[in-house]
Amino acid sequence: MxxxxxxxxxxxxxxxxxxxxxxxxxxxxxxxxxxxxxxxxxxxxxxxxxxxxxxxxxxxxxxxxxxxxxxxxxxxxxxxxxMRYLSHQDALKPALTVTENLEFFARLQGGAVGPALAALALAPLADLPARVLSSGQKRRLALARLALAPxxxxxxxxxxxxxxxxxxxxxxxxxxxxxxxxxxxxxxxxxxxxxxxxxxxxx
The missing domain is CATH 3.40.50.300 (P-loop containing nucleotide triphosphate hydrolases)
Incomplete structure (x- = not known):
């Protein structure tokens, strides 16, 4: 860029x-x-x-x-x-884990999942399904998409x-x-x- x-x-x-x-x-x-x-x-x-x-x-x-x-x-x-457009909706797949959600977007948009997890301090939650996350954790997961491919x-x-x-x-x-x-x-x-x-x- x-x-x-x-x-x-x-x-x-x-x-x-x-x-x-x-x-x-x-x-x-x-x-x-x-x-x-x-x-x-x-x-x-x-x-x-x-x-x-x-x-x-x-x-x-x-x-x-x-x-x-x-x-x-x-x-x-x-x-x-x-562009990356982050709306009010977090656009997560509830049945997928935190890592799997980011992997899904990485397949669409490119980028590495590990650094994205680290950027929003999500590594401790990596194996949890998105449905069990708090609203704040879900928002952090949505924000982590920004740390994928530039x-x-x-x-x-x-x-x-x-x-x-x-x-x-x-x-x-x-x-x-x-x-x-x-x-x-x-x-x-x-x-x-x-x-x-x-x-x-x-x-």
């Missing part, structure tokens, strides 16, 4: 309508390699909606999302390969919901390494994240 200083992710005049109500309109920003953007605001302000647009999962009512100048809708498969774009929807302060702090080196390699982070959050010099967008 090379850092050439030019904007790689751009939101251009985005608008979202729900019925007759505009959730947001005329929303624009651009992020260069290594930058982070925090989405803040009240519930219902459109933070999750905006993340889904950036992920290519929801078409904007108006405007476009661009990657290196190209509309992401022109090649949805390529955009899916360049991709240039992380889209995170309330990534620290249900996790303790120590687990939030474990994200610091992950986020820092991702950005140092030229990766971009866009995160919706109600609580502070360990993202130095992040820009803020209040919806």
């Amino acid at each position: 090379a850092d050439d200083g030019a904007a790689i992710l751009e939101a251009r005049d985005l608008a979202c309508l729900r019925g007759d109500r505009a959730v947001f309109a005329g929303l624009s920003f651009a992020l260069a390699p290594g930058e982070a953007l925090l989405l803040t605001g009240a519930n219902g302000a459109g933070k999750s909606t905006l993340l889904r647009m950036l992920a290519g999962l929801l078409p904007p009512t108006e405007g476009a999302v661009l990657w290196r100048g190209n509309d992401i809708s022109d090649d949805a498969a390529a955009h899916a390969r360049r 991709v240039p774009l992380w889209l995170l929807d309330e990534p620290t919901t249900g996790v303790d302060a120590a687990s939030v702090e474990r994200l610091r080196p992950l986020l820092a390494a991702h950005r140092a390699a030229g990766g971009v982070v866009v995160a919706a959050t109600h609580i502070p994240l360990p993202l130095d010099d992040a820009r803020d967008l209040r919806l």
